Amino acid sequence: MSTTSPVRPAPPIEVQLLEAPFQPLERLAAWQRSLAAEGPDATGSAAESHFIGRVRPTTATGEPLEALELEHYPGMTESQLRALAEACAALHGVGAVLVAHRVGRVRPGEAIVLVAVQADRRGPALRCVQELLEDLKHHAPFWKREWSGGRGTWVAGNTPL
Numbered sequence: 001m002s003t004t005s006p007v008r009p010a011p012p013i014e015v016q017l018l019e020a021p022f023q024p025l026e027r028l029a030a031w032q033r034s035l036a037a038e039g040p041d042a043t044g045s046a047a048e049s050h051f052i053g054r055v056r057p058t059t060a061t062g063e064p065l066e067a068l069e070l071e072h073y074p075g076m077t078e079s080q081l082r083a084l085a086e087a088c089a090a091l092h093g094v095g096a097v098l099v100a101h102r103v104g105r106v107r108p109g110e111a112i113v114l115v116a117v118q119a120d121r122r123g124p125a126l127r128c129v130q131e132l133l134e135d136l137k138h139h140a141p142f143w144k145r146e147w148s149g150g151r152g153t154w155v156a157g158n159t160p161l
Contacts, residue, residue, distance in 0.1 A: 015078055017077060017078060022100065022111060045096065047121050049117050050117075055068045056108065063149065068112070070142045073141060084136060092125075101142075
């Protein structure tokens with residue numbers, strides 16, 4: 001007698017690039033409501049992990065930051081973010097992933113990124129969020145320019161953990 005294991009559907013992955021400021025907790029609540037509407041078993045979530053990143057008030061050299069500008073290629077960027085989220089979700093076996101990322105001009109203190117993950121346990125949720133953030137930092141096709149004193153300087157490299 002042969003048995004087959006049930007095929008688990010691909011987790012719901014939501015990727016958004018936002019040109020205007022957003023309230024990450026409101027965005028998170030909307031995502032949670034949309035998943036809850038799919039039913040309690042849709043994502044198998046007993047755990048949820050989130051990260052909200054905000055723009056720092058200083059440049060890499062310690063000067064006061066007026067704004068951080070993020071350029072991207074529409075279409076390509078969303079596709080790459082989705083691929084990164086799908087790979088992390090598959091690796092960690094999570095139930096759902098949300099990535100909301102700003103583009104354009106972002107001021108100090110404004111939210112620049114929200115990553116949220118639902119999973120059946122805290123370990124996979126936490127590991128997926130951390131790994132996905134690192135993937136976004138190193139592999140997402142964003143070009144960053146720091147504005148200070150009315151001058152823009154392109155950022156070479158990424159900030160450390």
